[in-house]
Amino acid sequence: DTEVTQTPKHLVMGMTNKKSLKCEQHMGHRAMYWYKQKAKKPPELMFVYSYEKLSINESVPSRFSPECPNSSLLNLHLHALQPEDSALYLCASSPLDRVEGNEQYFGPGTRLTVT
Amino acid sequence: RKEVEQDPGPFNVPEGATVAFNCTYSNSASQSFFWYRQDCRKEPKLLMSVYSSGNEDGRFTAQLNRASQYISLLIRDSKLSDSATYLCVVNGQTGANNLFFGTGTRLTVIP
Secondary structure, eight states: OOOEEEEOSEEEEOTTOEEEEEEEEOSOOSEEEEEEEOTTSOOEEEEEEETTEEEEEOSOOTTEEEEEEETTEEEEEEESOOGGGOEEEEEEEEOSSOSSOOOOEEOOOEEEEEO | OOSEEEOOOOEEEETTOOEEEEEEESOTTOOOEEEEEEOTTSOEEEEEEEOTTOEEETTEEEEEETTTTEEEEEEOSOOGGGOEEEEEEEEOSTTOOOEEEOOOEEEEEEO
């Protein structure tokens, strides 16, 4: 099983709403990631969790709040978003037990629209 | 200077053609290199890792030149299904698990 799953597939939310994006993997990977991707641009890293601890936060605004309840799950809590936050939000995972490689596997993404 | 730079494309090639994509990276300490493909409105999918000795997977060949900090991807006998955006991706130093993505090269294979 090399699958990363994400829910929901699509999300429309108002600027005052609170919502959460969910990500799950069962590959035994110990690193999980959130990326944001705008149209015709490459993915931009937001957060990295290694062994369930936040290891990288790429200066993301506090209206995005990540959470890693266990090694298989990763959430992204959203609150008071702006229309410019509309994008495809991608989750990825990778093993941490390799010196080389450490390929990341992406989920299908959540397409978020903020109105 | 960007961490990873790619040919901007687009590349429009006929079926059966051979096409090559190039990529350069700025951090000489980078240790891991990958090519991903991304279809429109889909997630990036790992195409292949790039090893120092070069590697081949069917119609796809990847090369790494550490001295020039240059990575390439060659696609032989292009198929319509190869149409996608190809992303050159480079890891940071050993142990760092943040990836740097190139802006991608759009390939369209024409019947």
